[in-house]
Amino acid sequence: MAPLRIRLELLRKLHAIDPTNIGWADDLRLFERKRLAEIEKEASAAENAGELSKLERLANEIQESEWTESPPDALVASIRTSLKGIRLKRHREATRELLNKADAAFREKDKEAAREPLELIATNLAKDPKALDDSKLRIYHEIRNWLEALEAAAEADRLYRDQLILLDRGLDDRIGIRKLEPIYESIRRMERPISEQLEKRYLRYRAESSESDSRKFKLRIGAALIALFSIAGALGTVSMTNSWKRRVNEAELAIGQLLASENVDGAEKEIERLETESPWIAHDPIIAARKTEVAKARAEEERRKETFEMTFAGFNAAFDQRNKTGALNDVDALDFVRKLLNDAKLLMDGNLAKLDDERTRLSTLMTELTEIESKLQIKANEAFLEEIAPVEQALRELNPAIANEDALDKIRRMLQKLDALLRNAEQVEAPVKQGAGPLKVKLEQARDSMIERIKANREFGEIVKTVGDSKKFRAALQAYVNRNQGKADAIAIQGMIDRQGGFWEPLEAMTAMQRKFASLDVANLSKLKGNDANALHSVWGQLKTALPWHPSFSDLNGKPLEDPWIERMVRAIAVRSEANNDQSPTERIVGKEGLGHPAFIDTAYLAVMPLDKNNVEFMAYYLVKKPQQNQVNQAAIQGIRYEDLQLSKTVQTKVLNNQIAFGKFDNFESPVRKIATPLRRNGLRVAIGFEWESRALEFISQVRDDDKIDALAKYYLLRQIVQAAVDGSPILATVLKDYRVKLLEAGVANPLNFVDPHSTDARNAFGRIRNFRLFNNADFVASLQKELKDLPRPDTGSIFYPAAVVNPNLDGLIPIAGDSSIGDGDLHYLDTSGPRPQFVPIGKKQGAQLDFEKKILEKRVPMEILWVGVRK
Structure with a gap:
C-alpha cells in the first residue's frame, strides 16, 4: 500500500475535482488527522537521529499543503524548535571544527592558514556567543592574541626600518638637529639597535651643531636643580615632620574612593603621582596594599575591556558584513537586526560596558539598529499589505452571477495564498496581520457559498x-x-x-x-416519396390550423398562413404517389394517369407491325397489352379501325410472333418485344419518386429523338407524357407551358385514327408534324433550373x-x-x-x-x- 502521504495527496486531488462530495470531504479530514499524528512521530525520530533534511521536509509539508483544518500550533512549534536546535548544534560543531583548523595552524606557526578560520569564528561568535565553551574560548583568544602579536611585530619592524631610513637620509641632507632628534628618540624608545656608524654620525652632527649652546644650557639647568633640591628638602622635612600620617590616610582614602567608583585609571594616576611627588608615602604599607588592589582591579578591567571589545567587534563585524552586501535593506534581515539590537541592549544593561566611550559607541550602534528596525518593519508591513492587496481586489472582482469550478478554484487559490502569507508573516506587526482576518472570513464565506451554488446549479443544470x-x-x-x-x-x-x-x-x-x-428544401421537394409527401401535406394542414393559437401569431401580423405554391406542390406529389402506388413504372406514364383515354386503359406497350413485309418503311404502331405467362406464341394487339372514328369500339387481333418486327432490344418474358423498353428503363424507372422534373424532361427528349417511332405516334406520346409530367409537378407546368400550347395548337387528330400511313389524312398529319418545331432540351433545362432556384x-x-x-x-x-x-x-x-x-x-x-x-x-x-x- 502506498504511504499515507501519497494517498492523502491523491485524495486532495479527488476532492478538488468534486468538492461537493461529502464522502471525500470526510475521508480527507480523517486522513489529515492520521497524517499529522504520523508527522509528529517522524519529527520526534528525526530530531533524535539529528536528520535535518527530514525535519525540513516535514516542515515544508505542513507549511505548503492545503489542510482543511490548520495543523496544531504545538506540532508546528515543536518542529520549528527541533529545526532550530539541530541547526544550532551543527553551527557550533562547524565553529569547533574551524577552531581545530586554527589551532593546527597555530602549532605549525602558519599565520596565513590561521587567519581565515579565526575570521569565520569571530563571525559565528557574533551570531552565537556560546558557540564555544570557556576552554575553547581561551584557546581561541590565545591563538588570536598570537596572531595579533605577530602582526603587531611585523608592523613594528616596518616602522623601525622606516625610521632608520629617515635618520640616515636626514644626516645626509643635514636637515637640522631639531628634526633629527625626534626620529632618533623614537628609535631609542623602540629599544631597537642602531648601527655604530649611524649613531656616531648622529652624535657627531649633534655635537657639532650645539656644542656651545649645550654648555650654557647645562650651567643654567645645574643652578636651577641645586636651588630646587634645597627647597624640596626643606619642605619635605617639614611635611614629613608635621603631616606624615595625615598624608598617608588621605592618599589611602582617595585611592579607595577611586576603586569604589571603578575608576582604575584614576587610582593608577594617583599612585603614579604619589610615587613621583611623595615616594615615601607611596612606599607606605597602607598605600602598598592599595597598590595591590589597584593592580588586581587593572587586571580585571583589562579582561573586561578585552571582553567588551571582542563582543562589540563581533557586533560590528556582523553588522558591517550585512551592510556591505546590502542585506540590511531586505525585510529578511529584520530578525537579524532585532537579535543584534537585543544583544546590544543586554550588553548596555550589564556590567560589561562601563566607560563613557564604550557606552557611547554602543548607544550609537543601538540607535542605528533601531532606525533600521523601524524602516524594515514599515517595509515588512507594506510588503504584506501589497501582497494581500491582489487577494482583496480579486475578491471584489468576483462575479456573483458566476458559480462554476473555475470560480471556485480561483477562491481556493486566494485562500491558499492568504494562508501562506499569514504563515510567513512572522515579521509583520500583529495589528497589520489582524487586518487580514476579516478578509479570510469573507473568502471562506465566498467559498462555502460557491460550493452550495455549484451544487444547486449542477442539479438544476440536469433539469435544464x-x-x-x-x-x-x-x-x-x-x-x-x-x-x-x-x-x-x-x-x-x-x-x-x-x-x-x-x-x-x-x-x-x-x-x-x-x-x-x-x-x-423546396428545390428538391419532388424527391419525396408518397408516404413522406402525404405526411408533409398533413403537417402543412396542422400548421395552418394551429397558427392562430400560437404565441407567435402576431409575428405574421395576424394573417393566416398562406403559401398556395408550396401547398399545390405537396398535394401534386402526394396525389401522384398515391394514385400510382400499385402500378408499374411504365403504367405511371402511359396507364390511367398518363393517357386517360378509354381506348388505352388496359394498354401498356408499343408494338410495331409491318403492313408490307417487303417494305419496312410502311409500319403500323399499336399499343399492346402485357403478354400473359401462358401466351408464349402470340400477343394481343389492340387496334382501332379507320371506320371507327368515334372511338367507340376496339378490336382484338391475334398476331403471330413472326408477323411482328422487333428492334434490337433486350429480351422479355414473352415473345413480344416492346419498342418502349429503353424509354421505360432509362427514364421512368429512375424518375418515379426521385427527381421528377429533370427525369420527365429527359424522358420527353428520348421519345422526341427516337427515330423508330412513327411521327404521329411520337406526337401523340409527347402530348400524353407532357400532360403526365405537368400533372405531377407545378414546376413543369410553368416550364412546359408554352410547349404544351404549341402541341395543342398543332391541330393534329388522334394519330391512332391514321393507322394506315397511306391515307390522305395521315399524310397531311405527317406534314404538320414534320413542320412542328420541337423544343430545345437545353432551354428547358435552364428554365427548370431557374424555376427551382427562384422557388419561394x-x-x-x-x-x-x-x-x-x-x-x-x-x-x-x-x-x-x-x-x-x-x-x-x-x-x-x-x-x-x-x-x-x-x-x-x-x-x-x-x-x-x-x-x-x-x-x-x-x-x-x-x-x-x-x-x-x-x-x-
Missing part, C-alpha cells in the same frame, strides 16, 4: 437538459420542487409550472411542425427555442442554447396573463451572449424561461 421534452422537463422540475420544499427556488419553479406548464407541450409540437417546414420558401413565422432559465436565487442564468447552432434573434419571455399567450421581447441573443433587461423580470417572477425567436 430536459428542455425540449416537455413531459420530462415538467417531471424533473416537479421532482426538484418535491426535494426542496419551502426553498425560494423551489417555490419559484412551482410558480413557473403553474403559470406556463399547460403551454409547453402544444408549444413543443408547434415548434416541431415549424422546424419541419422551415428546414424544407414557406414562411411559418418565428420559431421559438428555449435559450436560458433565469434563477435570481442562484445569482444568474443557466444557458440552454448558449451556442450559435440555433441562430441569433430576439429574446422573449412567455406572457400567459392575457386571453392568448404572447412572447414579449426582452433582449437579444448574439452567439453565446444573452443580453436582456433584468429589471423587467424582477417586476414579474423570480423564475423564467427565456426564448429566442429565430426566423428560418
